Amino acid sequence: MEFCLFLGCNTPAVRPDVEKAIRASMDELGVDLVDADNYVCCPAFGSFPSTDEDSWLATSGWNLSIAEGKKRDILVQCGSCYSSLRMGREHIMHSDEKRQRVNELLEPTGRTVCGSSRVRHVSEVLYKEITPARIAEKVKISLEGLHGVVQYPCHTLYPSEVVGFEDSPREPKGMRQLVEALGATVDGYSRELQCCGGAGGFMKSTPEQAIEFAKTKFDAILEETKADFIAVSCITCLMHMENVQNTLNKRVGEERYKIPVFDYNQLLALCLGKEQKQVSAICNVSRDKVHQFIANAKVAA
């Protein structure tokens, strides 16, 4: 299996340990990755997709053309990048007029886009191609004894017609099965499918309400589960679900919200025996308990 890796902006710039985790795990699982050289912003929905279709689709086309040149599908972790590239590709593929216009804009740059490369989310590749069963065989360290909850990236669920890969977008199973493959128990809860609320303008325009909105999710996790960690698969979910917990603690005046948040690839890399200081080095909510559990399991193994 081989892919063209599209990292976007936040992962390499703010959370490069997630990038390291993806590279290390994929290598171990026999997936070959090459970088998307000279890639640009996906483009984020708040940028060109909010100004005009030419700049939006030309930027999507620029990125898609890189993978097409390498004859590979694109592999993405960030939810927004994934959805933006999928939607951009959908527009380009389903309208001859739009495809022609994008190629007109790309032509002086020596690029073309025809739609030969698909856009794949890392959780889809792990779930549907590599499969939880094979992951369970490969892991060296088990999380048995730990409880986790999962956060599905909205951008991999909706609209299912364009971005989906779950058998049912109303009842997704991928993240649960992937975490279970690492040996952990996954607790369900009432607000499992509620968006983290971290993307777009919600947090910027009405932070008070956005924090209250996130609080309902964390309260449900605390009341309904025994979660030792939250597994996400989107860089925005990762950063937002950490930051909001710290904000909430300041408000309530106690350390009530302190559930460590991991990108799934980080948990996977740790269970494959990769170095914690490389694949899980950066966090804003302490991961010490989970790291210690894994370190102990490593010694026992």
Add this chain to the structure above:
Amino acid sequence: MNPQTEANKDLWKAIYNTGDLQHCFNCSTCISGCPASFGDPPLLVRNLARKVMYGLEEALFEDDTPWACVSCSRCEEMCPMDVKPFEMILHIRQWQASNDETRVPPSIVEIYKRGYTQAVGTNVETRQALGLDPLPIITNNPEQLAMFREMLMKTPVVAANDYMFGG
């Protein structure tokens, strides 16, 4: 103001010229579960659809709520009439930004200048400590970056606001 006399009946053609919007029967499924519907003021997607269809141009032009959308696209999934509400929100933003330069998102200037919204590639030491190689980013490739900018110069938002992109 009397909305009937002030209305621009062709507004929907300027904003979201698909047949999709005609099917909206105002059911509010797009609001149920929408994160930004909890905002203040709330993003009420259904109301935006009404403003577009009724041609309430002035009210829609002043409306900031389309920019609070988190892009989760839940409304796109759940809409029983396949109106594609998220696409509609993007089209309202496009219409506002193309008629009001103060709506042009600063992030596009960042993307034009360095390829990304974040300063990708400046965290050299952190990356080294994690055992990561430098990324082949466009910021470090003047020839490719110049081509990317030239391409964008031909698109409406950059051509119409070229003063923002100088230097």
